[in-house]
Amino acid sequence: MEGRYVAVINRKSPYLRKKDLQIELGICRSTADKLFKGVEEGIRSGRYDRYCVAGNYVNLFAVIDYLKYGDQLKDKNMSKYVPSYNPVLISESCGFNQKILEVEKNVDTSITADVDNGNWVPHGNRLHGYIL
Secondary structure (H helix, E strand, O other), X not given: OXXXXXXXXXXXXXEEEHHHHHHHHOOOHHHHHHHHHXXXXXXXXXXXXXXXXXXXXXXXXHHXXXXXXXXXXXXXXXXXXXXXXXXXXXXXXXXXXXXXXXXXXXXXXOOOEEEEOOEEEEOOOOXXXXXX
């Protein structure tokens, strides 16, 4: 393995404007409008909390949840089987709260490390890890 590789998740906030939502998800404006309105409807129905929409910004985790379960939520019978909204689970899947692992030049990547209280405990002095 040549060089130094660092996995970095560079996202400041889970809130996006419609334009940013279009770029992030690769969708058109009308789809972004539908998602925004779907999250607003979810707030009215009690699925999402009132802070999922803040002015012109929408919470990305609520949008992803709506993308996954929106059609089922609209169906009276299917909505009974939709799991409750879990932003922590969604954030972990989207790159928030991920472990970052630095691998230095010529390191045997088969070396393992234990996680202790949210920090990597390296075996040897070659692996270093952090939790966002």
